[in-house]
Amino acid sequence: MASTETVLKPDHQAKRKHFIFTDEHEALRESIRSFVLKELTPHAEEWEETTFPDSVFTRMGELGFLGLDKPEAYGGQGGDYYTSLVLAEEIVKANSGGLAMGVAVHTDMAMPPILAFGSEEQKQEWVVPAIKGEKILCIGITEPDAGSDVAGIKTRAVKDGDGYLINGSKTYITNGLRADVIVLVTKTDADAGYDGFTLFLVPMDAPGVIREKKLEKLGMHASDTALLAFQDVRVPESAVLGQVGKGFYNIMWELQGERLIGAAGCVAGAQRTFERTLEYANERKAFGRSIGHFQVIRHKFAEMATKIESARQMVYVTAWRFANGEYPVREISMAKLHAARVAVEVADECIQIHGGAGYMREYGVERAWRDARLNRIGAGTDEIMLDVIGRSYGL
């Protein structure tokens, strides 16, 4: 029989590995973390001003971090879905939301549709060098007049001899300035409704592709976000990604993976900010004691920890479904909605706990809020998530 002491003693410090992860995942986590802390984090401040350099891609390519869950046939590591989750979680330790986003767009947003729908030639041409970090990918969905309403896009691809002529514009494109190729969503048949969309792989150096401007943003400053124009861009038939007319469905599929990875990043980001703030609350004194020892502040931490834990469990369980072949759109939307909100709420509360210091750039917590704030807008706004979830009940 166990003694009372051993049964009732809380083990808050014990390391708990979630059941979706194996020892191999933890080893991978260690190695990504040490790379991030050694090679990325020290440059975070500088990259806020300059955007992160392309060499981050080549270095991560060398280390095999850009193809963790991608097939070995194309240079990937052939790992399971959770390996990409591990990357999304550990890269936030670079303290640079913009960097994490730039990498995620490459590995988890632009690459999956090429692997899923691309021809063998397309995979060899783009995925192989992308996994090496030698070519950078981006994806173009949003337009100045069509954000949430993806079906409202106006970029047209018109059949022209043995190829297509593309005209239109895309905005808020992450990696838009540095990318070598864009996965471009176009309309090929204006009268076909959802069956009128087609994806293309358009090289960014093709004549008529114009990088109109680098956009200045609230946060994510380490990332280059671009407004792009396509003026009579001629591409061959072989540039079509997947089937003509299936683009809308393919992009909706792509968005699911993107949202789940985004949600994982949100949880990890919130955890990071929580920990940094916890340290601050233990050190900072007011009215004769550490501020963490005031009940109100202690409860703020308790609330944050509970929110983070709830979001983490949602993400992990949904990832488990996804990795086991389910297509849980409702749960992914819930996880994305909840994790994004939690990330923003936690960052905001951490600013408040820091007081005046929280408002200063020096402490980095205001940046955490600015970076996190994108998650309630990008990859489908809160409102779109609510719509998807609501409609999933037949409403």
Add this chain to the structure above:
Amino acid sequence: MSATPPFTDEHEELRSSVRGFIERELSPDAQSWEAEEWFPDEVFAKLAGQGLLGLKYPAEYGGEGGDYLHEAVLVEELARIGSGGTAAGIGAHVNIATPPIWKFGSEEQKQRYLAPAIRGEKIGALGITEPDAGSDVASLRTTATRVDGGFLVNGSKTYITNGVRAHFIVTAVKTTAEGGHNGISFLIIDRGEGVSSSKLRKLGWNASDTATISFEDVFVGQENLLGPLHEGFKLIMANFQWERLAMALGAVGAMQLAYERTAQYARERTAFGRPIAKHQAIRHKLADLAASAHTARCVTYDALRRFCAGEQALREVTIAKLVTQRACFELMDECLQIHGGAGYMREYWVERAARDARLGPIGGGSDEIMREILGRLLDL
């Protein structure tokens, strides 16, 4: 439309002239001042030219001889500049740096500092917060040691609005070793030898030159002691009510403007074949924002009315500060959300407004301090 009490038609006339002036003379440059993280000192001269730096001050110092209500009009309208940092710089000068001189200064100090401040020739700052004493004013460490003819000041102040540009800093110092609220005094410190400023970069209020100011063996003459020796805590407390009301008024102005602009955006921007305002979820969000802006105004005007009538309105002012600052930030955040991707871009006004509004629940006494004050007032 008739004026909302406590304002009268006379105040509304002032409002429309202030608004016209701001929209003509200040707003057009706001975006570039934000980008440069500095607004030019001439802004003070321009405001002084319109009599706007001395609305509540007596004519003998060059003021307009009005009262707090006139200044309330100005403070609410400052939101229309479109730069929280510029509004903050102006606000620090008229709402927090000069009032202690007006209330506690000698005739000679008023002539030397208040009069040129009203003319826009001297810019003021108030220095209370220190790196290790924010909410906890009792733990100030900047010392003023008695020397022949005055004091020698050592220490540093932080988060000081107008901290780089200010010609004089109304500074809280320790004049005895005694702890707590006793032994705090105020000195008017001229920028000069031993005074150095370093500008701080912030989430918002970018056009403001918020700074850390260091004092190294700064000699301050006896004639610059403001108010009675060792009784500075009273001086700190004396202006808190107005400072907090001014913050509430700033929020009221900013919320109204943001609501109007966002509603307009929602009427124009279309998605799924109709203006986004015609989607029920967005319509209801906007309805809530309109209600929130109205609530903030009512709560603030009630506190303002009591304050101006000479009531002891500590509770109402504290509530107004607490309620409006969080509400203002939440409204801005929701406006940002309604703007979608555009809301995240610097090109639009809304992300700047959200960043600026985030200071509210921290500055001028954080939300937590407001709740502490309320707790005591409510006998809890």
